[in-house]
Amino acid sequence: MSSRRRRITDGEINELITKLQSLLPEPRRRNTNRASASKLLKETCSYIKSLHREVEDLSDRLSDIIETMDGDSPQVEIIRSLLN
Amino acid sequence: MQALHFLQALARIARAAPKPAHSARTRQIRHAAYASMAHSSRSSRRTWSRALLHRLRQRQQQRPGRLLTVRRRVRIVTPITSRPEEPARAETLRQLVPGGRGMEYCNLLEETADYVQCLRAQVQLMQTLLDAFSS
Numbered sequence: 001m002s003s004r005r006r007r008i009t010d011g012e013i014n015e016l017i018t019k020l021q022s023l024l025p026e027p028r029r030r031n032t033n034r035a036s037a038s039k040l041l042k043e044t045c046s047y048i049k050s051l052h053r054e055v056e057d058l059s060d061r062l063s064d065i066i067e068t069m070d071g072d073s074p075q076v077e078i079i080r081s082l083l084n
Numbered sequence: 085m086q087a088l089h090f091l092q093a094l095a096r097i098a099r100a101a102p103k104p105a106h107s108a109r110t111r112q113i114r115h116a117a118y119a120s121m122a123h124s125s126r127s128s129r130r131t132w133s134r135a136l137l138h139r140l141r142q143r144q145q146q147r148p149g150r151l152l153t154v155r156r157r158v159r160i161v162t163p164i165t166s167r168p169e170e171p172a173r174a175e176t177l178r179q180l181v182p183g184g185r186g187m188e189y190c191n192l193l194e195e196t197a198d199y200v201q202c203l204r205a206q207v208q209l210m211q212t213l214l215d216a217f218s219s
Contacts (some may be wrong), residue, residue: 016193023200038171048180051203058210059114065217066098075217079095
């Protein structure tokens with residue numbers, strides 16, 4: 001509807017879809033017809049959600065570890081050495 | 085830069101005194117994770133990274149004084165003009181990628197690829213730190 005939208009070629013879309021395919025964890029077929037493009041988007045959505053959950057889970061576990069840390073903990077040394 | 089930013093944030097969180105409650109600290113760490121992603125030099129010019137930073141700042145401003153609980157990121161669904169030329173699921177993707185709703189489809193795919201790469205790097209970083217701290 002908007003006339004501002006530039007004409008995007010199918011080639012460009014396919015290229016980006018291929019790129020997204022390569023980022024997903026499991027190997028997929030390489031053809032990029034419309035049906036598999038939709039499937040790829042679905043898998044990408046699932047993958048992003050699972051990554052969000054992992055960030056949540058890892059934050060929780062890091063919080064556990066930090067709870068037990070004090071000034072003398074070896075973990076603090078690790079952080080210090082990584083920052084220098 | 086993503087790693088450095090996150091480590092610095094983690095060090096600040098670890099030093100905080102008095103020690104916050106576990107759930108508050110988890111929230112701070114998660115915040116630091118997403119902030120580090122958005123600040124990484126590769127991504128700072130991306131639409132998703134600006135949208136993410138904006139959202140993080142908004143959340144910070146709402147937070148002070150409230151009892152803190154860990155909650156999943158909740159998306160507020162606003163009316164969106166339908167885009168029939170896009171494959172199905174593009175809409176879901178728009179909701180998952182920060183700033184996705186306003187993007188052209190082509191940009192959405194590009195931003196998604198960048199966002200996924202950043203997310204993966206952040207997850208790997210956090211896992212590596214956990215392994216280092218647990219050994």
